[in-house]
Amino acid sequence: MEKKRCIAMVPCPGQGHLIPFVEFGKTLVHHHNNLHLSFLIPTLGPPTPSIMAILNSLPPNIDFIILPHINIQDLPQNLHPGIHMKLTVTHSLPFLHHALTSLNTTTHLLALILDVFSADALPLAKQFNIPSYFFFTSGALTLSFCLSFPKLDDTVSSQFIDSTKIVNVPGSIIPFQVKDLVDLVLYERSSEIYKTYLGLCQQLYFVDGIIVNSFTDMEAEAIRVLQEKTTFLDGPSVYPVGPIIGTGSTSKEKQVECIEWLNKQPPKSVLYICFGSGGTITEDNLNEIAFGLELSGHKFVWVLRAPNNSASSSYLMGQMEDPLRYLPSGFLERTKEQGLVVPSWAPQIEILSHGSTGGFLSHCGWNSTLESVVHSVPMIAWPLFAEQRMNAIVLTDVLKVAVRAKVDDESSGIVKHEEIVRVIKIIMEGEEALQIRNRIKSLSDAALVALSEHGSSIRALHILAHKFQNI
Incomplete structure (x- = not known):
């Protein structure tokens, strides 16, 4: 045989x-x-x-x-x-x-x-x-x-000492600053x-x-x-x-909870917030997101993970603590009609493919990026680690299917709630949102053709x- x-x-x-x-x-x-x-x-x-x-x-x-x-x-x-x-x-x-x-x-x-x-x-x-x-x-x-x-390491390695130096990556129509490259190059040589x-x-x-x-x-x-x-x-x-992406969730309980909530919302009205399978943000930024969501008035589904000063702290090892206790006092009560907070994990494919989802605040991991593109969901770029800053720049400056949430101060890394409100309104309201939506729909159609x-x-x-x- x-x-x-x-x-x-x-x-x-x-x-x-x-x-x-x-x-x-x-x-x-x-x-x-x-x-x-x-x-x-x-x-x-x-x-x-x-x-x-x-x-x-x-x-x-x-x-x-x-x-x-x-x-x-x-x-x-x-x-x-x-x-x-x-x-x-x-x-x-x-x-x-x-x-x-x-x-x-x-x-x-x-x-x-x-x-x-x-x-x-x-x-x-x-x-x-x-x-x-x-x-x-x-x-x-x-x-x-x-x-x-x-080759860069052999010939111009000194440029990696200065994180603001410009690097031209073959195949990119825009240059990158060193600080926006894959984060492993930012360590001492x-x-x-x-x-x-x-x-x-x-x-x-x-x-x-x-x-x-x-x-x-x-x-x-x-x-x-x-x-x-x-x-x-x-x-x-x-x-x-x-694009090769996941086909959906195996956890029916959370899937039912999220989809039932989304089914009650108007088309393209919900902002989905998730930092990937293990990304974490600081407690300061968690609070700013909470205040920004509340002030924006927009519907949301927020996959909440306990904060940590290390952005990749949960990537390989899950968290045990309850993330809900880090929310601002009274937030869940004040926003109970506006949004849904889901601890740790949610069925991302089902959420992005749902007709009520109109935007995605994302860490710009490549899997999430492709999933957002395939399902025609405009993005707010909030990169954390690995190659995510490179992805964010391509999404915002080249493909123009995302907007970037800007930090208030580079050293602190804090994105103020006023800035969060601003970027939410850009992708969820008005003419600019329509243009971004049209561009990502064209990209989604091209993905379908490629496959x-x-x-x-x-x-x-x-x-x-x-x-x-x-x-």
Whole structure:
């Protein structure tokens, strides 16, 4: 009996990385059902019930193995989430090797697809004599910056001392200040964090291809630069297959609560506020948002997480404390007819796709950005960490489908409630709101075309699958 033709996929910890991996896998086997996928999943602990529900609902030709948990006590404390994810995978390499050995005896292994933060597993591809790919969970412009960063580090690294210096990223029609780049470059050049990020960027050149979760109409120039090979002469092939987003929630209880509330609201009247799967804001900013929402008079659904001075404090480890106790006194009572506050988590896809939702105050994580674009929801950009500032600038200055909430003082990072009222009114009221809505609707239509039978992203997926199957 002929062995199954299998692709091994290694995501890294973090819901924002695992879910797009899963959705990419589902898309791939939907169009090429002769392929079999196996997810080999490094973890810091038992997966959450929501993650297990997603994994247990995978189609028959996708299976998964939860690798033995890494003890968080074995890792250095207070790490940047990216470094945390990378080290989790590094500590999982013996388990990963064992899982691949087992797969190799029962299937015909075609390829190894890794998250960028799973890059330490790259030598395993050579060991098993299979091609390697990265699935890049951010956008094409961020990928372009990562590919160019080793050269920037070699030639003009002194510019990273001054965070206001200008950097031209290949494929961008606007320049960036250093302070708006991926936050890992802002550390001292001698630090382990900076060196680790530089190493990850260098490893992008050692794979057979990079699959990027974007599409031509959203990042045309960046994708052109990545694919033409004139800027990155020795770079890998790039396959833009997006937008790949989640398909919906598995938590019916919260879904029912949110949807029932939204069903009672007028069309396009509700502002949705969420800082991703783990982003946190300071207590000062939490209070300013509360006062701003109340003063704006607009309807809202607010996914509330307990405040923290570290924006990424909840990215890999959830919070236990009750976030509602941090709200201003009397806020819930005064706004009970105006809004809905949901502790910690809400069914984002269902909220963004609902006809009553008219705006999204977002941290500009790439998954949330794509979800907002697909569902035609204008954004208020409030970036926190990682590449989110780059995303925010593209959304506001290039695509013009978002407005930026400006901080009152760079050193404090506080956005005053008057500013929050201002940006809410821009995207929810009047002529400018209509123009932004029209632009994001056009982008949403283009996303639909990219994923159609003959669209650019599905063509890229077919080319990729053809390479897999002709090995």
